[in-house]
Amino acid sequence: MSATGDSQAAVVVAAHGRRGRLQAAGAAEHPYVVRGRRLRVVCGDRVQWQPGLHSEVTVIAIEPRNNSLRRLDTTTNKTEVLAANLSLVAVVCAVEPQPDWFVLDRYLCAAADMGAGAVIVVNKSDLGRPNASELEAYRTAGYRVLEVSARTGQGLDELAATFDGETGILVGQSGAGKSSLINRLVPGVDVSTGALTRGTAEGRHTTTASVMHALPGGGRLIDAPGVRDFLPAIDDDRAVQVGFAEILAAAAQCRFGDCRHMREPGCAVKSKVQDGTISERRYESYRRLLRSTQSAASH
Ligand SMILES: Nc1nc2c(ncn2[C@@H]2O[C@H](COP(=O)(O)OP(=O)(O)OP(=O)(O)O)[C@@H](O)[C@H]2O)c(=O)[nH]1
Ligand SMILES: [Mg+2]
Ligand SMILES: [Zn+2]
Structure with missing residues (x-):
């Protein structure tokens, strides 16, 4: 792991609000507290930390994320x-x-x-x-x-x-x-x-x-904690389609390149649903998610 200045790199193995546990080089684990109000640390984050006064260390920065699993909270319309x-x-x-x-x-x-x-x-x-x-x-x-x-x-x-x-x-x-x-x-x-x-x-x-x-x-x-429901935080229709492997594969044969597989003519996805190659329930799931992400975006 790299070190910059007097801080060291670590992986966050548990995060609850401003506190949690991180795993530093050599697998040593330390409790941490986040410095400042702006940092939102999650499990899996790579962070920079400095020793604190007691056993608790201080997280001072989050390294850029490769990716993140994000949900949309439909009551606040905020991404978590x-x-x-x-x-x-x-x-x-x-x-x-x-x-x-x-x-x-x-x-x-x-x-x-x-x-x-x-x-x-x-x-x-x-x-x-x-x-x-x-x-x-x-x-x-x-x-x-x-x-x-x-x-x-x-x-x-x-x-x-x-x-x-x-x-x-x-x-x-x-x-x-x-x-x-x-x-x-x-x-x-x-x-x-x-x-x-x-x-x-x-x-x-x-x-x-x-x-x-x-x-x-x-x-x-x-x-991870279990859920009753889950709505991914997704930005556009295209991302919904990418999430359904069989729909994405069939889309290559749709008449229109920007086909959303709803009411467009010459839609290969719909014809595969009709002949049973694509599961009707999966198609319904695609349509529901498309609707949910659109109604979230319009708020
Ligand atoms: N028969 C059987 N029961 C299982 C099996 N795996 C888990 N269980 C039982 O299912 C129940 C729930 O298991 P948990 O491991 O707590 O489930 P979880 O997905 O972590 O649940 P949350 O933490 O609430 O999200 C417990 O009573 C387990 O003993 C299994 O393979 N067979
Ligand atoms: Mg559990
Ligand atoms: Zn189509």
Whole structure:
């Protein structure tokens, strides 16, 4: 790691407001506090720090981000950065809580928009599989789908290998088993997990802040809080389309280069939806996201 002046470089492994923990050269971890009001530090940020008076060090600057995972808060219409400098987004779902495929699509879209890889992790295989045709639609579209179980260990070697050399993040609905997977993949950690609620079989939002862990294979993996919904902060229609691999691939054959695949004539995407090559549900997801990002932009 580089050092400029009397400051040193580090990676932020946990951030809660102005405080958190960073990992400096040599893997030493320190609690930190941010200097000044303007810096907004997130998990995965590379920062410059200086020693403080006590064990707490001071973060003085954030190095430019390669990318960031960003959500749009629809009540304030503000963008919130969730994590930075990611190479792989792993969207976790399971047979329970019941998957919200639209949430999954939106994370895949955010991953594409930020130029990170994406993988779908179907956990709790010991309990059964969610809708097989949905999983098939993702595979046909070109996404990697890994079926695993944090309980039995099924598929975990392959999952671990997926993160070799990557900076990954586990995202998805609360209760899908992200923290349970962390406990299996990271030796020596014991992060909190929470049973689903009895009545509705929904997650309890056990994880409340993102934390980055070091993997034995050299990668890093962030355990993120589960969500009920997720809207990526996306700037234009084109970015929405880029987030749907099969729609982007078909778009090359549309009559108009700027086709949005809504009502345009000669639309290859719509004809593939009609003949069943593209999943109708995925197309609906594309249209919903296009509408959401447009209504957000018009506010
Ligand atoms: N049967 C089974 N249960 C699992 C598996 N993985 C996780 N669970 C259970 O699912 C529940 C939720 O697991 P968590 O790891 O807390 O889920 P999470 O995605 O981290 O949830 P949040 O932190 O709320 O986002 C817990 O009761 C786990 O024991 C699995 O592979 N099989
Ligand atoms: Mg969790
Ligand atoms: Zn089209």
